[in-house]
Each structure stands twice: as C-alpha cells, then as structure tokens.
Amino acid sequence: MTKADQPYGTWPSPLTATDVAATPGAPQWPAIVGEQTWWCAPDPATATVGLVRRDADGKVGPVLGPDWPVGNKAIGYGGRPYLATPDLAVFSCSRDQRLYLVAEPPKPLTPADPEGVTRTNYSDMILGPTGTEIWAIRETLQLTGELTDPAPRTTRDVVAIPLSGAGADDPEALRVVARSHHFLSTIRLSPDGMRLSWLGWDHPVMPWETTDLMVASIVDGVAVAQARVLGGDEVSVAQAEWADADTLYALADPDGWWNLFRVDLAGEQTSATNVFPTETECGHAIWRVGSTSFAVTDAGVVLRRSLGDEALILWDPETGQTSDLAADWTEFATSVSGDGAATIAVVAASPTEPSTPLRIDVARRRAVRCVEPAVHPHEAWVSVPERRHVQVAGGWQVPYIYHPPTNPEYRGPSDTPPPLLIDVHGGPTSSTVATRHLPFALFTSRGYAVASVDYGGSTGYGRAYRDRLRHTWGSTDVEDPVAVARALAAAGLADPARTGIRGGSAGGWATLAALAHSDYFACGAVYFPISDPATWYDEQTHDFESRYIHYLVGDPEKDAERFARVSPLAHAAEITAPFIMLQGEDDVICRPDQADRLVKAVEAVNPGLCRAYLRFPGEGHGFRKDETMAVCLQAELDLYASVLGA
Numbered sequence: 303m304t305k306a307d308q309p310y311g312t313w314p315s316p317l318t319a320t321d322v323a324a325t326p327g328a329p330q331w332p333a334i335v336g337e338q339t340w341w342c343a344p345d346p347a348t349a350t351v352g353l354v355r356r357d358a359d360g361k362v363g364p365v366l367g368p369d370w371p372v373g374n375k376a377i378g379y380g381g382r383p384y385l386a387t388p389d390l391a392v393f394s395c396s397r398d399q400r401l402y403l404v405a406e407p408p409k410p411l412t413p414a415d416p417e418g419v420t421r422t423n424y425s426d427m428i429l430g431p432t433g434t435e436i437w438a439i440r441e442t443l444q445l446t447g448e449l450t451d452p453a454p455r456t457t458r459d460v461v462a463i464p465l466s467g468a469g470a471d472d473p474e475a476l477r478v479v480a481r482s483h484h485f486l487s488t489i490r491l492s493p494d495g496m497r498l499s500w501l502g503w504d505h506p507v508m509p510w511e512t513t514d515l516m517v518a519s520i521v522d523g524v525a526v527a528q529a530r531v532l533g534g535d536e537v538s539v540a541q542a543e544w545a546d547a548d549t550l551y552a553l554a555d556p557d558g559w560w561n562l563f564r565v566d567l568a569g570e571q572t573s574a575t576n577v578f579p580t581e582t583e584c585g586h587a588i589w590r591v592g593s594t595s596f597a598v599t600d601a602g603v604v605l606r607r608s609l610g611d612e613a614l615i616l617w618d619p620e621t622g623q624t625s626d627l628a629a630d631w632t633e634f635a636t637s638v639s640g641d642g643a644a645t646i647a648v649v650a651a652s653p654t655e656p657s658t659p660l661r662i663d664v665a666r667r668r669a670v671r672c673v674e675p676a677v678h679p680h681e682a683w684v685s686v687p688e689r690r691h692v693q694v695a696g697g698w699q700v701p702y703i704y705h706p707p708t709n710p711e712y713r714g715p716s717d718t719p720p721p722l723l724i725d726v727h728g729g730p731t732s733s734t735v736a737t738r739h740l741p742f743a744l745f746t747s748r749g750y751a752v753a754s755v756d757y758g759g760s761t762g763y764g765r766a767y768r769d770r771l772r773h774t775w776g777s778t779d780v781e782d783p784v785a786v787a788r789a790l791a792a793a794g795l796a797d798p799a800r801t802g803i804r805g806g807s808a809g810g811w812a813t814l815a816a817l818a819h820s821d822y823f824a825c826g827a828v829y830f831p832i833s834d835p836a837t838w839y840d841e842q843t844h845d846f847e848s849r850y851i852h853y854l855v856g857d858p859e860k861d862a863e864r865f866a867r868v869s870p871l872a873h874a875a876e877i878t879a880p881f882i883m884l885q886g887e888d889d890v891i892c893r894p895d896q897a898d899r900l901v902k903a904v905e906a907v908n909p910g911l912c913r914a915y916l917r918f919p920g921e922g923h924g925f926r927k928d929e930t931m932a933v934c935l936q937a938e939l940d941l942y943a944s945v946l947g948a
Contacts, residue, residue, distance in 0.1 A: 305709075305712055305713040306711060307712075307714075308713070308714070309947075310707060310714040310715075310718065310719075310720035310721055310749035310750070311720065311748060311749045311750055311946055312749060313709045313711075313712040313749040314712070315683055315709065315748050316683065317680055317683055317743055317744050317747050318744075319744060319932045319933075319934075319936040320928075322741055322935060323346060323929070323930075323932035323935060324928045325346070326344055326345060328344070328649060328651070328657035329344075329649050330343075330344070330351070330635070330649065331382055332637060332639055332647035332648060332649055332659045332660075332672075333386055333639045333647055334640060334641035334647050334661070335387065336641075338356060339355065339356045339647050339672050340354065340365065340384070340391075341353075341659045341672070342373075342383065346926065346927065346928035346931065347928055348371075349927045349928075351373050351396065352364055352368075352371060353370075353372045356659075356672045356673070365391070365404060366408065370393075370408055371395065371396045371397060372393045372394060372396060374394040374396065374424065375399065375441075376425040376426075376439065377441070377485065377589075377591055377844075377845070378844040378845070378846045378847070379590050379846070380425070380590050381439065381590055382425055382426045382590075382591065382592035383396075383425065385427035385436065387429065390403065391403070392411065392427055392465075394425065395408075398415075399422060399424070400413075400414060400424075409470075410470040411436065411464070411467055411469055411470060412424060412469055412470065412476070413471065413473045419444075419445055419446055420443060420444055420445060421445060422440060422441065422442045423441050424438040424441075424461075425438060425591045425592060426488065428489055429491075431491060431520060431523075434464065435463060436463045436465060437460060437461070437462050437491070438460070438461060438463060439459075439460055439486045439487070439489060439591060440458065440460070440461045440476075441456065441458050442457050442458075443455060443456045443845075455845070456484075458483075459480065459481045459486070460481075460486065460500065460525070461479060462477040463476055477523060477524075478524075479498070479524055479525050480498060480516075480525035480528070482516055482528060483502030483516075484503070485502060485503050485846070486500055486502050486591075487500065487588055487592060487593075488500060488501045488541055488591075488594075491544075492547050495520065496520055496547065497518065497519055497520060497547070497567075499517045499544070500516050501533075501588070505848070505849045506849035506852045507849075508847075510540075510731050511536060512533065512534060512535065512536050512537065513533045513538050513539045513540075514530045514532075514533045514534050514539070515539045515542050515565070516531070517529055517531050517567065531565050532554055532563065533554060537556045538560070538765075540553040540554070540555075540585030540586050541585065541593075543596065543597065543598050545564070545598055550565040550567070551564055551565070551596070551603055553584055553585035553586075553605075554574075554585075555585065555765050556576075557576065557579065558581075558764050558766055559581055559583055559584075560583050560584050560585025560586070560595075561576050561580060561584055562576070562584055562603060563575060564577045577617075577619065578617055582608060583608045583761070583762050583763065583764060584596065584605050584606060584608070586636040586761065587732065589729075589731075589732070590636075593637060594636060594639060595636055595638055596638055597640030597646045598640065598642065599616075599640050599643065599664045600643050600644050600664075600665070602616050602618045602664075603617045603619065604627060604646050604664060605617060605638070609762065609763065610689050610762065610763075611736070612633050613632075614626070614627045614628045614631070614634050614638075614648060614650070615627060625667070627664065628648075628650055628662065628669050630652065630655075631650035631652050631669075632651070632736060633651040633657075633735045633737050634650050634651075635649035635650075637649055644663060646662050647660065647662070648662065654686060654738055655675065655737070655738060656675065658671055658672070658675065659673065678740075680747075684708065684738060684739075684746075684747070685706055685739075685746035685747070687703045687704065687705045687736045687739065687742075687754075688704050689701065689703055689704075690703070690704050692785050694781065694782060698758065698767070700755065700758070700782045700785060700786060701756040702753050702755040702786045703736045703753065704752075704753050705742045705746050705751065705752040705753070705754070706751055707720045707746050707749045708746050709749065712749070718797065719794050719796055720749055720796060721749070721751070721796070721800035721942070721946040721947075722751045722752070722753060722787060722790060722800070722801040723752045723753070723802050723942070724783045724787055724802070724803045725742070725752055725753065725754040725804055725809070726755060726779065726813060726816075727756070727760070727805070727808075728805065728806050728807035728808045728809045729759070729761075730757075730759045730771060730779060730809075730811075730812070731768060731771075733760045733762045734755070734756055734760075742754075744935055745939075748939075750942065751790070751795060751796055753787070753790060755782055755783045755786050757778060757782035757812070758779070759771025759778060759779060773853075773854070773864070775811075775855050775868065776811070776812075776819070776835075776867075776869070777819075777868060779808075779815065780815050780816045780819055783803065783816060784816070784822050788822075800824060801822065801823055801946075802825040802826060802827070802941075802945065802946055803817070803823045803825075804826065804828075805827075805828070805829065805831075806828075806829030806924070807829070807831065807832075808832070809829070810829050810831025811833070813828050813831065813881075814828055814831055814833055814870035814877070815868065817877045817878075817879050817881060818877050819868075819870075819873065821878075823879055824945050824946060825941055826879060826880075827884070827937075827938045828882065828883050829885075829925075830885050830886055830889050830897070830923055830924075831870075831883075831900070833896045833897065834871040834896060835851055835855050835858075835865050835869055836862070836865045837895075837896075838851060839851040839858060842893070843892070843893070844891050847891065855868060870900060871899055874900060874903035874907065875904075875907045875908075878908065878911070879911075879945075880911055880912075880913050880944075881913065881941075882912070882913050882914040882916070883900070883901050883916070884918075884925075885897040885915075885916070885917050885918070886917075886918050886921030886922050886925060887917050887918060887921065888919070888920060888921060889921070889922050890922065914937050914940075916933065918933075
C-alpha cells in the first residue's frame with residue numbers, strides 16, 4: 303500500500319479519544335487458586351474493579367456480582383484486596399472498605415465505620431495459623447479531633463479477623479496480632495505457623511529509603527519478641543517470603559541494588575546472605591501494600607529482574623543458575639504470586655502485547671495466557687516502542703522509551719521531523735514501561751512522536767540512580783526530559799520547535815516545572831499536579847507521602863530558599879507556553895488547590911495561557927471514568943493540534 307504524504311501532526315486516524323478511554327486498564331493482583339487463576343480487572347465504564355477467575359478448562363468469568371467491586375485505600379494507592387484458597391475467599395469491597403467472605407450473598411467480616419469518626423481499610427490478607435481467622439493489615443484514619451493532637455491521625459496494625467463473622471457487629475472480636483511501625487506491608491506466616499514476618503517503616507523516610515524486615519514468634523495468636531532481621535540504616539527491603547520454618551528470602555539493597563538475600567533464623571544469631579548478587583534490579587518501590595517481585599516455588603525462586611527491559615527468571619538455590627520463564631514478554635507487574643509449589647501467576651506485557659495475566663508451570667517452563675488478546679480493529683495504527691538512552695552530566699545514562707509516529711496510510715515529509723511529546727511518569731519514584739500503549743497511539747497515529755522518560759529518581763536502575771533526585775526535585779526531572787528532547791532533535795527524530803510535555807501527579811509537577819524553568823517546550827498537558835512544594839506535606843496531602851518532600855526538596859522550614867527556587871507556583875509569571883490543566887475534585891493526594899492556585903497565578907499575568915482548566919467531580923488521584931479520560935485525551939489532541947500542528 304502506498305502511503306500518502308501528509309504533514310506530521312495532521313494525519314487522519316481511526317483511533318478516537320472515546321475508544322481509547324473505553325479500553326480496560328491492566329489486570330492486577332493475580333493469584334494461583336488450585337486449578338484456577340484469579341485476578342482483578344478494571345472496568346472504565348463503571349470506574350470499578352472486579353474480581354475474575356479462569357477455570358482449569360479456560361472459562362473466564364466474574365467471582366462476584368456487579369454490586370461487589372473490590373479494592374481498598376491502603377496508603378492511598380491500595381493494597382492486595384483479596385485472599386483466595388481452594389476452600390475460601392475473602393475480599394475488600396471498595397464501596398465501604400469492609401472485608402467480606404465470598405458467599406451468596408457476601409458475608410461481612412469486619413465492622414462498619416462509625417460515620418464521621420473513623421475510616422478503616424484492610425489489605426494484604428493471609429490465613430491465620432488456626433485456619434479460623436484472616437490476618438490483615440488494618441489502617442485506621444481518625445476523622446475527629448484537632449490537627450494539633452499528639453497522637454497520629456492514621457494508625458496501622460496487624461489484626462486477626464474471625465471467619466465466623468463475629469467481627470462484623472463487634473469490633474472487639476478483632477484481635478491485634480502485631481504493632482510496630484507507622485507503615486506496614488507484606489505480612490507472611492511461616493509454614494509451621496510459629497513466626498510472622500512483615501515490613502515496616504516510619505516517617506519521614508519512604509520505603510525505598512529505609513525499611514525493616516521484622517520477625518516475631520506467635521504465642522497465643524499474638525506476635526511476641528519482635529526483632530529486625532534485615533534492613534534499617536538506609537537499606538530498603540522490598541519483599542520477604544518464607545522458604546521454610548527457619549529461612550526467609552528477601553529483596554534488599556545494602557549493595558545499591560534490590561538483590562535476593564537468604565535470611566537464616568535457625569542459629570543463635572540471624573544471618574543474611576546475598577545469594578544472587580547482580581547489578582540489576584530485582585525489587586520494587588512499595589507504592590501498594592503487599593506488592594511482590596518474587597515467589598518461592600519447589601523448583602527455586604521466581605523473580606523479576608530489570609535494567610530497563612525486564613525478565614522473569616527462575617533462580618535455582620542448589621546451583622545458583624538462572625533460566626528464563628517467559629522469553630516472549632519484557633515487562634512484569636509487581637504482583638508475582640505463587641502457590642508455594644510449582645505454579646506462579648504474573649501480569650506480563652511486551653512492546654506488542656497488552657498487559658495479560660499469565661499462569662506459569664515453573665517445572666515445565668510453560669506459560670499460559672489466562673485471557674486471549676482482543677483483536678484491536680486498528681492495530682496497524684499502534685506504535686511499537688523502542689528503548690533508548692541519552693548521556694547527561696555526570697556520565698549518567700538516562701533511559702527513555704521512544705514511540706515513533708505510526709500510520710499505515712500516511713507518512714510525513716522527508717525534510718521535516720515530527721512534533722514530539724515528552725511524557726513524564728508519576729511517582730516520582732516509579733518508572734515507565736515499553737508496552738503496547740493505546741493512549742500514546744492516539745498521538746503517534748496522528749504523526750506525533752512520544753518519548754517517555756525514566757529521569758533521575760526512577761526505579762529499575764539501582765539506588766544511586768534513584769538518589770539523583772534527592773533534593774533536586776524540579777531540576778533533575780526537568781533537565782533529563784530536556785536532554786531526551788534535544789537528543790531526539792539532534793537525531794532528526796523530533797522538531798525542537800514543536801515539542802510539548804505531559805504528565806500527571808509528580809509528572810504534572812515536572813511538566814509545570816519544565817514550563818516554568820525551561821524555554822524548550824511549546825505547550826504542556828498537566829494532570830493533577832503539585833505546584834507548590836511548600837504546601838504539599840503534613841496535613842496538606844495524605845499520610846503516606848506527607849514527609850516525602852523531605853527527600854525530594856528538603857526541610858520546609860530550613861530550606862525555604864530551595865523550595866522557592868524550584869516551585870512552579872513561585873515562578874508562575876515565567877510560564878509563557880500554553881497548557882491545559884486537568885484535575886479531580888476528590889483528589890486527596892494532590893489536592894485541587896494546587897491546580898487552582900497555579901492557574902489563577904498564571905492567568906493573572908498571562909490571561910488565556912491556560913487553554914482549558916477542567917475539574918472532574920467524583921474523580922480522585924488518577925482518573926477512572928471512561929468519560930473523564932475521553933474528555934482529557936480530546937483536550938490534549940486539541941491543544942497539540944493548535945500549538946504543534948503543521
């Protein structure tokens with residue numbers, strides 16, 4: 303087929319904002335349940351998440367009815383919302399945050415919150431040692447009292463919840479099993495039921511800075527003699543799992559990389575040994591309670607390994623050798639789950655495949671898709687991403703993922719490079735992925751190039767790379783995207799005069815910072831941002847990130863000059879490129895006033911520079927309704943057509 307010549311940025315495309323917004327998001331939290339495989343499936347039409355299972359015969363269907371969405375609000379971003387065994391299943395209902403036993407109808411296990419007094423959620427459930435209780439991490443937010451009260455408004459503990467349902471009406475029926483740190487994750491019971499392990503950390507650190515791996519003995523259903531066995535002192539432990547009654551495997555980074563350690567508890571003194579030393583990342587940043595990067599099986603340890611492209615490998619503890627378990631896949635979600643024997647489940651993706659739950663027979667090296675991929679009617683218009691990098695000051699290699707303009711019917715002029723959209727991921731302690739990406743295809747099919755940047759501070763490249771962002775937020779996350787844009791322009795792959803930038807949350811901050819502190823970008827799309835770091839800490843955001851600013855910028859009281867220097871709000875008059883602002887009215891992480899004040903400050907100096915300020919009732923941090931996402935994507939298309947078009 304001969305392609306027609308058409309200027310970049312003006313190509314007709316069958317992909318629409320409405321169609322892209324209606325595409326379900328990635329599956330989450332897969333689990334092996336006997337011969338079945340379970341996972342959570344987002345539904346943009348209802349803005350909810352459902353619990354789904356695949357039977358041994360390949361039949362896929364919902365576990366619960368449409369009135370029972372699953373999910374919780376643990377640490378603001380959620381945690382593992384269900385536990386399923388061949389004999390029972392328990393889930394957290396996103397509607398009221400209570401735990402329920404899967405039955406017809408579902409049976410409540412935890413009490414309802416007194417209205418206006420507390421808000422409680424439960425996550426990362428395990429079966430207690432007697433088989434009559436569920437143990438879970440309980441998070442309780444006190445809604446009453448003064449902000450100056452010395453007691454923390456949010457508390458967390460490990461609680462035992464009777465499967466009988468006695469706790470549904472009697473809060474006293476829930477028993478506290480363990481308390482230690484302000485934040486908890488990844489509770490695990492030893493195979494003999496005699497010990498409990500978990501991860502904990504306290505303000506002001508984040509879990510990728512310092513975490514403690516705790517172990518305690520279980521006596522009469524309570525954790526006693528708690529002790530830290532790994533972590534602390536700027537060592538992050540991302541996950542721990544029991545190998546046997548006296549041995550744990552854990553991912554920790556005392557050597558600068560999340561590597562696999564074996565923790566021996568049998569002797570008089572605990573010992574921890576790096577059994578798989580490698581300058582690649584095998585762990586993850588804990589953004590969700592109970593997230594996992596490895597599983598222990600009879601054949602060895604299955605773990606994610608990453609330095610850009612990811613692999614799912616099997617490490618043999620007898621020989622130390624590794625083998626690839628899913629060679630056709632290059633991205634794996636932080637939800638590796640096993641049955642303790644020879645089968646694991648994971649959500650995987652690749653440059654040409656959307657995120658898909660896999661069931662893998664480890665011994666046979668056999669991976670089975672749990673869902674056959676839907677045939678997209680416009681697959682030829684979807685760009686295939688490629689990994690690249692650019693060197694910046696200090697010799698650092700900044701990775702990024704390039705999505706070239708792609709359209710089977712049109713091509714751009716040979717003497718003009720395409721307009722470029724720089725995408726800045728959120729977090730900021732997170733990363734981008736090289737997967738089939740329909741929202742990006744909305745742009746690339748019209749003749750835009752897209753580059754998604756793993757700027758300094760991103761995960762997947764070791765602690766030293768993450769720490770490039772320590773006290774440089776608003777600088778490093780601007781300079782690295784600019785360097786990527788310049789490199790693509792130098793290679794003839796982008797038009798430097800027609801380059802925009804987009805991002806949400808911390809990516810929204812970076813977008814605003816780039817517009818305020820750099821003259822490189824012609825426009826920006828800003829989703830639910832931070833605009834003023836001096837008012838994004840303590841009670842001005844949610845508990846999990848309420849001290850994050852100490853790592854990113856510094857002490858708000860001692861480092862006021864640095865805060866003012868990097869603040870987009872303080873430099874609103876220096877923003878001269880047009881932008882759009884997209885904000886959820888129910889966002890408690892990046893509250894609407896962060897967007898409100900920035901738009902007001904810019905409009906006071908440059909009326910009309912904010913081309914659209916759209917606020918969405920019922921939306922929080924990260925939009926979930928398909929109609930919201932369709933409006934946002936169309937607003938982006940309109941902005942880019944007017945500013946970056948031919």
